[in-house]
Amino acid sequence: MLQRYSPRRRVGTALAAVLAVGFGATEAFADRALTPVPFKDGFESGATTAFPRKGIDGTGTVDVKAAPGGHGGKAVRFVMPDDGKSYRTEIATARVPYGSYRYTFANYLPNDWIRYDAQTIVSQWHGGAGTYPAVVLAVKGDRWMMIVHWKTGSDLVDESRHPAHEVKYDLGPVRLGHWNQWSFDITWSTATTTGSITARLDGTEVGSHRGPNSYHQDTAPYHKIGLYRPNWQAWKGHKAGGTPAVVNYYDDVTITAISPGAPVPPPATPSAKTTATSAPDRSGASASPSVQAPASAQAPASAPATGPAAPGSSLDAADAIPLDTGSDQDTDNDAGPLAETGASSHTPIILAFGSALLAAGLVLVFRSRAARRRAGGRRGD
Known part of the structure; x- marks a missing residue:
């Protein structure tokens, strides 16, 4: 019955x-955040199609070539001419949900790299149009720099009245003709999560930051790689300089979900074929890179991650990073725009x-x- x-x-x-x-x-979305390797590309396919976004302002190029410096295999090459029009040549990954991630990659600056005293950004984690990049890895003169921007709480209003907080870290001298093995362990800050960044170069910690490190938007920052010289924009008065094109190589880009405080990755084993030439250290620092204490800082205790944070160093007008407007003037864009809005973490x-x-x-x-x-x-x- x-x-x-x-x-x-x-x-x-x-x-x-x-x-x-x-x-x-x-x-399903939680599983996406915990995927062991949400992104991995070594460019052995000969293309950059794994990167859904691309931005070229001017006549720069992005292509895959044989990796230089005895690295073996293939690598993506970014070329940006000093023609008075070119200032950005980048590709970017998709977004990831908020959480803790290990970003690893290798980059190579050729021996004929010409010293440039303003910033050359080679990697940045960006929240999208209308913001400064949350985290920047740049070459300034002969030094590696990490720059962190953030806004929290009541800061999330008109940018002109409440500019982003900024703090800068010196990560040590640049080595030319050398494959730099980078690892960034980042916990993206939210209204309820204290952010943190630990930067390692060739297996050695070179910088750390604890406190706000994002804009607490609906989406976590996405990773951009390549070349970006803010001061080469025409409206800043830059004209063709006649110097050789700027070149940067990238390989072995990964993003892995981790638990905060995950074990340190093992140091990279340099290739026996690589001939590394250290760039002159003109910073005046007496400590050698091998014994120099890593740069580190913590957001002031009076400014918790859940509220307005006290600013770090003020934005440097000489090489200030402009807001990303999302209006890249692409001349060779076969992918989505860099500032495309991603899926909401909400x-x-x-x-x-x-x-x-x-x-x-x-x-x-x-x-x-x-x-x-x-x-x-x-x-x-």
Whole structure:
């Protein structure tokens, strides 16, 4: 004999099904955040199609070539001519949800790299149009620099009245003709999570930051690599200089989800064929790179990650990084724009909330039908 389900049981079954869908969607996004290797590319395919975004301002080029310096295999090469028009040649990964990640990559500056006393950005983690990059890796003169920008709480208003906070870290001297093995362990800050950054070069910690390190937007920053010289923009008065084109190589780019405080990655083993030439150290520092204490800082205790943070060093007008407007004047763009908005990190919450609303609606529908049935039964009596 078949059992007839009561309206209450039907409501319960429907509610359970809807909530299962909502929580299932939430788990799907959570699993995405915990994927062991959400991104990995060594460019052995001969293309950069794994990077969904590309931005070229001017006549620069991005192509895959044989890796120089005895590295072996292939690497992506970024070329930016000093023609008075070119200032950006970059590609970018997709976004990732907020969390803790290990970003690793290798980059190579040729021996004929010409010293440039303003910033040449080779890697940046960006939140999108209308913001400064949250984290920057740049060459300034003969030094590696890490720059962190952030806004929290009431700072998230008009940029002209509340510019981003900035702090800079000297990561040590640049080595030319050398494959730099970089590792950045980053926990992206949120309203409830204290951010942190640990930078390592060739297996040695060279800088760290603890405190806010993003804009607490709906999406976590995405990773851009290549070449970007803000001061080469024409509106800043830069004209063709006649110097050789700027070249930077990248290889072995990965993003791995980690737990905060994950074990330190093993030092990279340099190739026996690589001939490394150290750039002259004109900083005046007496400590050698091998014994120099790593740069580190912590957001002031009076400015927790959940509220407005005290600013670090002020923006340097000489080589200030401009806001990303998302209006790259691409001449060779076969991918999405760099500042394209990614999926919201609030999507799981939105899905769960929408599922709850749908469940509540179903409950009301079933209750209304049950009430009508009861009313009809009383009229029949």
